[in-house]
Amino acid sequence: MPADALLHIEDLTKVFHIRQGFSSQEFHAVDNASIVIDSGKPEIFAVVGESGSGKTTLAKMVLGMEAPSQGNLRYKDRQVAALSKREMKNWFYHEVQPVFQDPFAAFSPLKQIDRYLYETVYNYKMVGDKKEAPRYINEVLSEVGLTLAEIAGRYPNELSGGQAQRVAIARALLTKPSLIVADEPVSMLDASLRMSVVNMFRKLKEDNAVSVIYITHDLATAFYAGDRIAVMLRGWIVEMGPTEQVLGNPLHPYTQNLKTSIPSIKSDEAWDEKIDLAVIETDEYTRTGCKFAGRCPAVMDICHDNIPPSVEHEGRSVKCFLYDEALPAARN
Ligand SMILES: Nc1ncnc2c1ncn2[C@@H]1O[C@H](COP(=O)(O)OP(=O)(O)OP(=O)(O)O)[C@@H](O)[C@H]1O
Ligand SMILES: [Mg+2]
Numbered sequence: 001m002p003a004d005a006l007l008h009i010e011d012l013t014k015v016f017h018i019r020q021g022f023s024s025q026e027f028h029a030v031d032n033a034s035i036v037i038d039s040g041k042p043e044i045f046a047v048v049g050e051s052g053s054g055k056t057t058l059a060k061m062v063l064g065m066e067a068p069s070q071g072n073l074r075y076k077d078r079q080v081a082a083l084s085k086r087e088m089k090n091w092f093y094h095e096v097q098p099v100f101q102d103p104f105a106a107f108s109p110l111k112q113i114d115r116y117l118y119e120t121v122y123n124y125k126m127v128g129d130k131k132e133a134p135r136y137i138n139e140v141l142s143e144v145g146l147t148l149a150e151i152a153g154r155y156p157n158e159l160s161g162g163q164a165q166r167v168a169i170a171r172a173l174l175t176k177p178s179l180i181v182a183d184e185p186v187s188m189l190d191a192s193l194r195m196s197v198v199n200m201f202r203k204l205k206e207d208n209a210v211s212v213i214y215i216t217h218d219l220a221t222a223f224y225a226g227d228r229i230a231v232m233l234r235g236w237i238v239e240m241g242p243t244e245q246v247l248g249n250p251l252h253p254y255t256q257n258l259k260t261s262i263p264s265i266k267s268d269e270a271w272d273e274k275i276d277l278a279v280i281e282t283d284e285y286t287r288t289g290c291k292f293a294g295r296c297p298a299v300m301d302i303c304h305d306n307i308p309p310s311v312e313h314e315g316r317s318v319k320c321f322l323y324d325e326a327l328p329a330a331r332n
Contacts, residue, residue, distance in 0.1 A: 005074070006039035006178060006211060007062065012071035014057050014235075018286075027286050030054040030061065031235035032071070034310075037179070037213075039076070042205045046226030046243060047215045048258075053232040055215045059183045062213065063098050064088055075179075094124055097172035101184035103164035106171075107156040113167055114152045117141075120174045137174070143208075144170045144200055162193035169200065173208070180204075183215045194218065198225045219258060223247050231255050234291040241316020251318045253296045290321070298322060 012033045017024040031054075037045060047055050060066035061073060064080050073080045075096060083092055100106060107113055117137045121127055127136050138148040144166040156164055165185060172180055182201070186194040198221045204210040216222050222229055226243040231254065239252040250256045287294065290303040302321055313323040321327055 004039050005036050006076060007035070007037040008072070008074040008077075009033055009035040009058075009062065010072035010074075012058070012061060012073055013069050014054070014061060014066065015069040025286060028235045029057040033058060033230075033232075033235075033237050035230060035237070035240070037211050039178070042209045042211045043227040044201055044205055044212045044214050044225050046222035046229040047213060047232060048217060048219060048222045048229060049232030050217065052234070054235040055232055056183055057235075058232075059098075059181050059213065059215055062181050063096065064092060094175045095177050096179045096181065097175060097177040099165075099169055099172050099180055099182040099185045101187055103161060103168040103188070104156055106168050107164065109156055111155070112153050113156050113159065113164070114148065114154070116171055117167070117174060120171055124175045126174055126176070137170075140173050141167075141170050143173060143204070145196070146170065162189050162196070165189060165193075165197060166200070169197070173204070173210075176208075177210060179211050179213070181213045181215075184217070185214070186216065186218065186221060194221055195224075201225060219247070231258070236291060236319055237310075237317075238292070238319045239316060245315050249314070251313060251316070251323060252292075252320050253298045253322075254292050257297075302327070 012030055013028055014030040015026050016029050018027055033054075035045070037043065047058065049055055057066060061068050062080075064083070067081060075092065078087075080092065107116060114137070117140075118133055121133045121136060122130065127133050134148055141148055141151070146163065146166055151159065151163070151167060159167065165188075169180075169182075169185070180201075186197050189197060198214075201212045201214060202225055205212060214222065214225060223243060228241060229243040229246050230237045230240040231246065231252065232238070233254050239246055239250065239255045246255060247259060250259045288307075289305045290296070290299075290308050293299050293303040296303065300321060306321075308319050308321045309324055310317045310319040311323050311325065
């Protein structure tokens, strides 16, 4: 374990079962994922991948909402799975906060939205005296461009999607977290609001030293905001490294496939085309060998029956035989 890791994800795997008639087949929704987020070096870590690539499953494991089947998950050198309920509530969720796709799902329509903020402040004892709560809440809301006066007494349906998502982010910030796990936080917002939320994450990183795991299928915002990026395919991290390198000069044939859509991205359109392409290969989870072999333009014989290693190459890790030094012959 790296001595100064905030989050250490090591060979993390989640096995689910697909029912097929009377039998069921195992598949790995997340398969041996390894990511290290350093403490003292806040970053936006983007996770991209088409639908079903395992992004949410990875997020749920990091958030302690889904138990890993195998592997190691440590937050500040503590095994997350071994934390007691009390430690989860009083310590872990104090420091690690989620933001989800649908801000309205996080709030009951029958409850005034500021009540959630007060509850969080009281539950986590963020102020010494309850009288200080409004000032503290207002201060945190100002970080997301809102004021308490604007939202006080209002029900979720009286807010726009962008406002509700900003309240959800403010709620996550109230506990002064070190890590935010944001699963598709902008996908329900329109394009202009997307950028403002993404910019907010960047500002939080700069000003509050918060690291953000930013899960998205929106390559444009991942490219813009991500310091590093992991590209997922059917549970595998196929390429991971500094965003500029990975998306600027992708090495994995799958990432190269995605790159064509980056310069022209204005909306999700380009990405959605890729998703349609992906659906053709439904057996990718369970195939032996490389999961991309069925649609890889650079496929080699070895790829069909052997799992490619993750190798370090040009400043990133890439899970592909093309870059396996042990296989010089395969690269021609
Ligand atoms: N509880 C579950 N039981 C069985 N299979 C599951 C479960 N949760 C997720 N899966 C499957 O695991 C795979 C990965 O799902 P996941 O939700 O992690 O993907 P994702 O990358 O977040 O996709 P999306 O972009 O659509 O949100 C999918 O095939 C999904 O159907
Ligand atoms: Mg998801």
